[in-house]
Amino acid sequence: xxxxWIEKILLVVIVFAISLGTAAYSTxxxxxxxxxxxxxxxxxxxxxxxxxxxxxxxxxxxxxxEIIPANADRFLFVxxxxxxxxxxxxxxxxxxxxxxxxxxxxxxxxxxxDINIGVLYxxxxxxxxxxxxxxxxxxxxxxxxxxxxxxxSSQMISxxxxxxxxxxALIMMSGSMSLKEIVAQQSGELYGISFLKGMNWNIFYxxxxxxxxxxxxxxxxxxxxxxxPECEAELVGGYHxxxxxxxxxxxxxxxxxxxxxxxxxxxxxxxxxxxxxxxxMLNLPYNVEVFVGVLxxxxxxxxxxxxxxxxxxxIPRFRYxxxxxxxxxxxxxxxxxNILLTGFGMILTK
Amino acid sequence: xxxxxxxxxxxxxxxxALVVIFSNNPVYSVLSLVITFFSIAGHFVLLNAQFLAxxxxxxxxxxxxxxxxxxxxxxxxxxxxxxxxxxxMKVASSVAGGLLxxxxxxxxxxxxxxxxxxxxxxxxxxxxxRTLFTNFLFPFEVSSVLFLSAMIGAVMLGKKNLKDS
Amino acid sequence: MSVLSxxxxxxxxxxxxxxxxxxxYLPAIFSGLMITIRHFFRxxxxxxxxxxxxxxxxxxxxxxxxxxxxQGRENCTACGLCAVACPAExxxxxxxxxxxxxxxxxxxxxxxxxxxxxxxxxxxxxLCEEACPKDAIYLTEETAPASYSRKDxxxxxxxxxxxxxxxxxxxxxxxxxxxxxxxxxxxxxNTKI
Numbered sequence: 107x108x109x110x111w112i113e114k115i116l117l118v119v120i121v122f123a124i125s126l127g128t129a130a131y132s133t134x135x136x137x138x139x140x141x142x143x144x145x146x147x148x149x150x151x152x153x154x155x156x157x158x159x160x161x162x163x164x165x166x167x168x169x170x171x172e173i174i175p176a177n178a179d180r181f182l183f184v185x186x187x188x189x190x191x192x193x194x195x196x197x198x199x200x201x202x203x204x205x206x207x208x209x210x211x212x213x214x215x216x217x218x219x220d221i222n223i224g225v226l227y228x229x230x231x232x233x234x235x236x237x238x239x240x241x242x243x244x245x246x247x248x249x250x251x252x253x254x255x256x257x258x259s260s261q262m263i264s265x266x267x268x269x270x271x272x273x274x275a276l277i278m279m280s281g282s283m284s285l286k287e288i289v290a291q292q293s294g295e296l297y298g299i300s301f302l303k304g305m306n307w308n309i310f311y312x313x314x315x316x317x318x319x320x321x322x323x324x325x326x327x328x329x330x331x332x333x334x335p336e337c338e339a340e341l342v343g344g345y346h347x348x349x350x351x352x353x354x355x356x357x358x359x360x361x362x363x364x365x366x367x368x369x370x371x372x373x374x375x376x377x378x379x380x381x382x383x384x385x386x387m388l389n390l391p392y393n394v395e396v397f398v399g400v401l402x403x404x405x406x407x408x409x410x411x412x413x414x415x416x417x418x419x420x421i422p423r424f425r426y427x428x429x430x431x432x433x434x435x436x437x438x439x440x441x442x443x444n445i446l447l448t449g450f451g452m453i454l455t456k
Numbered sequence: 457x458x459x460x461x462x463x464x465x466x467x468x469x470x471x472x473a474l475v476v477i478f479s480n481n482p483v484y485s486v487l488s489l490v491i492t493f494f495s496i497a498g499h500f501v502l503l504n505a506q507f508l509a510x511x512x513x514x515x516x517x518x519x520x521x522x523x524x525x526x527x528x529x530x531x532x533x534x535x536x537x538x539x540x541x542x543x544x545m546k547v548a549s550s551v552a553g554g555l556l557x558x559x560x561x562x563x564x565x566x567x568x569x570x571x572x573x574x575x576x577x578x579x580x581x582x583x584x585x586r587t588l589f590t591n592f593l594f595p596f597e598v599s600s601v602l603f604l605s606a607m608i609g610a611v612m613l614g615k616k617n618l619k620d621s
Numbered sequence: 622m623s624v625l626s627x628x629x630x631x632x633x634x635x636x637x638x639x640x641x642x643x644x645x646y647l648p649a650i651f652s653g654l655m656i657t658i659r660h661f662f663r664x665x666x667x668x669x670x671x672x673x674x675x676x677x678x679x680x681x682x683x684x685x686x687x688x689x690x691x692q693g694r695e696n697c698t699a700c701g702l703c704a705v706a707c708p709a710e711x712x713x714x715x716x717x718x719x720x721x722x723x724x725x726x727x728x729x730x731x732x733x734x735x736x737x738x739x740x741x742x743x744x745x746x747x748l749c750e751e752a753c754p755k756d757a758i759y760l761t762e763e764t765a766p767a768s769y770s771r772k773d774x775x776x777x778x779x780x781x782x783x784x785x786x787x788x789x790x791x792x793x794x795x796x797x798x799x800x801x802x803x804x805x806x807x808x809x810x811n812t813k814i
Contacts (some may be wrong), residue, residue, distance in 0.1 A: 259522050
């Protein structure tokens, strides 16, 4: 019993560190990717390839002057960024990072906790995340911040619906809401062809659902083309206009943690998580196989993070009415259509 | 262990519910109501009903309270702009609230834990879905019609110049 | 009906209904993504500044220098033509007469006791250079340095006169050559990322 606790705590610490580390290096990657897409080089002075840049940024943020506006609500002003960061980090608890490791007969589960409604848990935590933005924006006592907060909340509520509906079709197919179960189901053969082992990814069954999911993920993470809550041009930074120092850092950082987690969600829900095609043909030892699986999972995550950035530096921002129209008049009907199609497909193939 | 968690959650629920009523600032009221919902969700988890707990968080804390907060922020309700209700309103509302409380208390005293519900798995998705679509199919569908009518009503209210269109 | 127009570059914008492929945006987004990813692998045009410097154009005009001749004597005779030519009125000259024994310092009988250029006024047009009959003032390839206070931008003789012992024609104190050939930049290849 006790050794299980130690294992869990160890895993939590590792997942925590990986989430933060990935987020930290995502900030560097964002700058590098944006530079490369614009024929520039990007930061390269702090260490080779700018590898120390996140540390330099962190140190800079820590040493900047802490400003709380005179008419701000001090308690809520501090609560906002903290809440945003906490919720961003909490989501990673249910993501299965790999198959259980075999430690001499003891199975070491590479998932912090397997609750049977893992998908819903992620949704709940994400829906709480909007409070961080709303509280911070309101407490700043600034019209730009308030506008950003209001935009964020309405945007997140609207897109959460479509996201949930797109997931329902997937849950209908898998018959389970546990992420572990969903990922394990994707290890089979694609369309029953025995050659395509380990390729039974949901993307091949739910392309429309994935499309809706990824659009909603962009909106939930407040990333371009849906970064209206913080659009620099009209809202001067939006909900974090009044923030400085590490509290601003938390907001910016939590965005990258959110990106990491939603990439992990996309990889595990639609792209087979830790499953690698054709891996079983190599007849590797079990633990090596697990390790390769974890690596593959992270490769998928990194690809999606890159995709987030790629989109950001390609597509301009939506207008607010376009955003709402897309969410309510396009994505939700499409998601419902997807549910119907999935239902028909399940009946036909049964 | 469970006892301690139960006491902590109950205290949190009661205290934050009291803050909802007594706080002068509407934003604080909404936020403490969110905390209340969280402690209730915690109670659901203690009862092994994770699905209910999560749905409670998603629907109430994650969507409805966000809308509340949205409206309060948009209208910029402050202490000064809050109108004080006339005495008769205060009396009437406290009487109505007290009556509701008595009704709930009576209903609670009347009810007894049914054997089927006290099982260890009542809150799972499977058992909940089975119950909803067998024993309570009619109320479930009726409530969906209720939601539909509410949605239509909202659209009607939201449409400007209904006569012109 | 013909409409009078000043230029023939006018485009009549017609609002037409988007086709289905256009209205779902995805093909357009995809082609946009392809464009950006092509740039991802393209050679970068960044110049790593302190290590790599872009060569200046041959006709670049930077901060001024008051030249000395081969024997180290100041060329300037304080005729004031540069000050007259200056469209920004940035140059102030106070002339003085050369004393006995100062022949090794000044080439002509008259010299500039004070020669000040206000770098905040100067527009680096190079007219002083063209006006000078004595080959005394040139605009070098150096840029005027930044400073925190306005008085630091009034450059006196201490900053302007060519230091003693330097060659009469160092590389940067280029003479003003008029050639019509446009300067060709060599794009510095940089491999460091």
